[in-house]
Amino acid sequence: MKARRAVQAASLLLFLLLLLFARDGGVLGLPADLYLRLDPLAGVVTHLVCREIVPTLAPVLAVLVLTALCGRLFCGWFCPMGASLDLLGGLARVLTRRLWPLRRTLGTDPLPRTAKYLVLAAVLAAALVGENLDFWASPIPLVTRLYALVLVPLGAEGLVLGIEKGAPLLEAAGATDLLYLQVEAGHFRTALFVLGFWLVLLVLECVRPRFWCRYLCPAGGLLAIVARLAQVRLRRAGTCVSCGRCAAVCPAGLNPASPIQSHPETAGECLVCLSCVRACRHKSLRLAPGRVRASSLSGSASSPGLTLPTRRSLCLALAAGPVLSLATGIGPLAAREVPVRAPGSRPEEDFLARCLRCGACMRACPTSALQPVWFQSGVAGLFSPALDPRTGACLPECARCGEVCPTATILALPLAEKKWARVGIAVLKRDLCLAWAQDKRCMVCKENCPYGAVDVVVQQGHVAPVPVVDEKRCFGCGFCEHHCPKPVSAIVVESRGALRLAGPGFEKAAKKAGFILGAAQKKAPYHAPLFQPEGSGESTAPPGFLE
Amino acid sequence: MSFVADVDSAANTHPEVVGELLRMCLEAGASSVRVLDHAFRAGRSSLETSGILASCEGVREGLCHNLTSERHYREITLDGARDMHRNAIMRDVLEADVLIAAPVAKTNSSTGVSLALKGQMGLVLDRGSMHSRYDLDTAIVDLCSRIKPSLAVVDATRVLSTNGPYGPGLVLRPSEVIASPDPVAADAQTVASYTWYGRRVAPRQVGHIALAHARGLGRMDVENLNVQRLVL
Numbered sequence: 001m002k003a004r005r006a007v008q009a010a011s012l013l014l015f016l017l018l019l020l021f022a023r024d025g026g027v028l029g030l031p032a033d034l035y036l037r038l039d040p041l042a043g044v045v046t047h048l049v050c051r052e053i054v055p056t057l058a059p060v061l062a063v064l065v066l067t068a069l070c071g072r073l074f075c076g077w078f079c080p081m082g083a084s085l086d087l088l089g090g091l092a093r094v095l096t097r098r099l100w101p102l103r104r105t106l107g108t109d110p111l112p113r114t115a116k117y118l119v120l121a122a123v124l125a126a127a128l129v130g131e132n133l134d135f136w137a138s139p140i141p142l143v144t145r146l147y148a149l150v151l152v153p154l155g156a157e158g159l160v161l162g163i164e165k166g167a168p169l170l171e172a173a174g175a176t177d178l179l180y181l182q183v184e185a186g187h188f189r190t191a192l193f194v195l196g197f198w199l200v201l202l203v204l205e206c207v208r209p210r211f212w213c214r215y216l217c218p219a220g221g222l223l224a225i226v227a228r229l230a231q232v233r234l235r236r237a238g239t240c241v242s243c244g245r246c247a248a249v250c251p252a253g254l255n256p257a258s259p260i261q262s263h264p265e266t267a268g269e270c271l272v273c274l275s276c277v278r279a280c281r282h283k284s285l286r287l288a289p290g291r292v293r294a295s296s297l298s299g300s301a302s303s304p305g306l307t308l309p310t311r312r313s314l315c316l317a318l319a320a321g322p323v324l325s326l327a328t329g330i331g332p333l334a335a336r337e338v339p340v341r342a343p344g345s346r347p348e349e350d351f352l353a354r355c356l357r358c359g360a361c362m363r364a365c366p367t368s369a370l371q372p373v374w375f376q377s378g379v380a381g382l383f384s385p386a387l388d389p390r391t392g393a394c395l396p397e398c399a400r401c402g403e404v405c406p407t408a409t410i411l412a413l414p415l416a417e418k419k420w421a422r423v424g425i426a427v428l429k430r431d432l433c434l435a436w437a438q439d440k441r442c443m444v445c446k447e448n449c450p451y452g453a454v455d456v457v458v459q460q461g462h463v464a465p466v467p468v469v470d471e472k473r474c475f476g477c478g479f480c481e482h483h484c485p486k487p488v489s490a491i492v493v494e495s496r497g498a499l500r501l502a503g504p505g506f507e508k509a510a511k512k513a514g515f516i517l518g519a520a521q522k523k524a525p526y527h528a529p530l531f532q533p534e535g536s537g538e539s540t541a542p543p544g545f546l547e
Numbered sequence: 548m549s550f551v552a553d554v555d556s557a558a559n560t561h562p563e564v565v566g567e568l569l570r571m572c573l574e575a576g577a578s579s580v581r582v583l584d585h586a587f588r589a590g591r592s593s594l595e596t597s598g599i600l601a602s603c604e605g606v607r608e609g610l611c612h613n614l615t616s617e618r619h620y621r622e623i624t625l626d627g628a629r630d631m632h633r634n635a636i637m638r639d640v641l642e643a644d645v646l647i648a649a650p651v652a653k654t655n656s657s658t659g660v661s662l663a664l665k666g667q668m669g670l671v672l673d674r675g676s677m678h679s680r681y682d683l684d685t686a687i688v689d690l691c692s693r694i695k696p697s698l699a700v701v702d703a704t705r706v707l708s709t710n711g712p713y714g715p716g717l718v719l720r721p722s723e724v725i726a727s728p729d730p731v732a733a734d735a736q737t738v739a740s741y742t743w744y745g746r747r748v749a750p751r752q753v754g755h756i757a758l759a760h761a762r763g764l765g766r767m768d769v770e771n772l773n774v775q776r777l778v779l
Contacts, residue, residue: 180609180619183616367589397592434679440679440683441657441658441683442678442683443655443656443657444674444675446656449713450551465656483675485674485675485677485678486675523715541659541748541752542709542743543654543659543744544656544657545659545743545748546752546757547752
């Protein structure tokens with residue numbers, strides 16, 4: 001038990017560190033998306049959805065092999081979702097203990113345990129018709145979203161508050177580095193939804209510990225099926241006096257002392273946490289290898305709720321998956337437009353098929369430019385990442401989003417290649433622009449453009465020099481839109497013209513399309529004649545000067 | 548040091564000018580000196596590319612910062628303002644005894660040039676409203692009336708003579724530094740000393756300089772001022 005808690009805590013800590021340092025690279029040489037690549041559901045389903053082997057998800061094989069040997073050890077010991085539920089759920093149970101005394105009684109499942117198989121069936125069936133439903137229920141993406149979009153930003157806000165309040169102390173201590181510490185907290189659009197989702201999970205935690213893992217988690221369901229093969233199982237010795245202590249501590253709500261415990265179906269429910277082994281005063285329980293003979297189980301019929309789902313409910317789930325996911329392509333539920341995606345994003349259909357909505361790219365983006373979308377790209381695109389320049393712009397010297405993407409939805413491109421992966425084109429709204437519409441001298445879009453794609457030109461009929469966009473030079477990074485002083489930006493990045501490929505080759509494709517993407521400073525400098533007003537030869541002052 | 552651009556591009560003040568100023572401040576007995584800007588991009592990229600961070604760190608560590616978070620700013624009333632009556636200014640600036648403006652000499656397609664006066668926009672949180680809500684020239688003078696630099700040191704070692712403020716543009720190399728306790732005079736002298744887009748321009752042709760002169764912030768009639776030339 002103690003060993004398990006230590007491993008669980010260490011695992012959760014590692015998960016958190018990987019997430020915290022996602023912007024800076026991995027921790028201990030591990031990839032920032034390590035845990036996401038271990039997600040059993042995503043690791044199995046994603047290949048089916050996109051009809052292609054996704055090599056980055058290979059680590060999931062380790063989890064499947066581990067489960068086939070020892071049961072749901074991953075759920076009990078390593079899963080950060082499980083650890084977070086144990087931690088936050090435990091906290092919630094302590095806080096609500098008086099209001100809501102928990103009775104962990106056996107055999108009173110508020111939901112059939114087979115529900116998770118139905119979720120799994122629906123997700124698998126949708127995957128077979130090429131639709132991605134697993135982002136709704138894959139545990140590691142769910143928990144990544146909680147930390148990346150809600151808890152880490154909250155923590156950062158807290159840190160800023162602490163620095164502000166402690167400023168006099170820090171100053172006295174000479175800790176000026178801390179005083180000027182740059183904390184980019186980041187605010188994410190669907191954070192409230194994610195928080196609400198987790199609050200529901202925590203209420204369910206108060207109903208039964210590990211409610212999610214017992215009844216709903218499709219990855220847990222998948223591992224439960226694999227765990228039927230497990231050779232290492234709980235064994236009961238003859239010394240058992242049926243005192244019930246083991247059942248009282250079991251977080252999965254099982255009765256480890258029951259002979260049924262050895263049954264393959266039950267093995268799938270056990271989280272191998274070993275609480276029962278520690279609780280037993282008669283040393284009757286131990287984890288040991290060896291095959292269970294079917295004859296030893298004869299007569300002990302499977303207990304209700306531990307069986308597989310009924311044929312009818314299974315058929316319904318298998319039908320529901322494709323129907324639900326295909327319905328998202330109809331009418332008002334369908335995509336309205338293609339949002340501006342991260343640089344190196346695959347073509348839209350492939351993108352939505354692969355994307356786990358885990359939020360790793362959003363966490364890794366140093367300017368929080370990648371935001372989850374609501375319904376902009378339809379129900380099927382819910383929570384998928386899109387570039388929102390008003391929040392932040394895409395830095396030319398950064399390609400972290402692709403590096404942390406567990407399914408290569410955003411390709412991991414070296415900077416030399418990423419700089420060609422144009423995400424869209426900035427479009428000037430002349431009716432809103434200070435210079436075009438209001439004759440004000442403003443060129444904030446120009447002075448912020450890292451690619452030299454915006455020029456300010458003197459136009460007849462306009463008092464102030466006006467900005468124009470050179471589309472061949474525009475990357476769509478959004479610095480112009482981010483800094484436009486108008487309350488509603490007068491220059492907006494549109495996804496039109498984005499380069500979306502299923503693999504490397506961005507530079508070649510971009511050059512073929514005639515893009516001239518490079519740092520503004522590398523642009524050929526202006527030479528004499530230095531200033532030539534358009535039209536007449538009469539003397540006009542250079543840009544920004546008065547007559 | 549607002550722009551991610553190297554020394555040769557002349558989009559930022561020369562790191563040696565900043566470093567030397569810093570050294571002189573410390574030699575003069577300043578107990579606490581800060582080199583600050585509100586750059587376009589959060590983080591240290593422009594500080595590093597400009598070479599200014601390394602130059603400052605070479606003199607004393609932990610002085611050079613890019614302040615983009617709200618917590619470093621305090622909302623104040625700009626007394627005597629004509630247009631922009633409120634904005635948030637860097638706390639460090641508001642608390643400072645002496646403020647030194649150290650801009651590079653360059654063009655700016657909004658305001659003609661960007662020198663000591665226009666450069667003060669790097670000390671406010673919300674620059675956008677100066678473009679959109681207020682008249683830019685008036686707002687610059689409103690700002691400079693409240694946080695007037697005690698000394699302006701215009702770096703004209705290189706002058707970005709076209710396509711400012713970011714460039715790339717034609718870079719002149721006069722190897723000069725123009726300093727004055729009157730920021731308007733320093734700016735006016737800079738405008739009068741070099742060519743802009745290949746022509747001579749009078750200080751009165753720069754809207755905010757003319758306005759600052761008219762409002763008594765300083766003098767742009769450099770021909771009537773005592774200008775000393777030192778050759779080192």
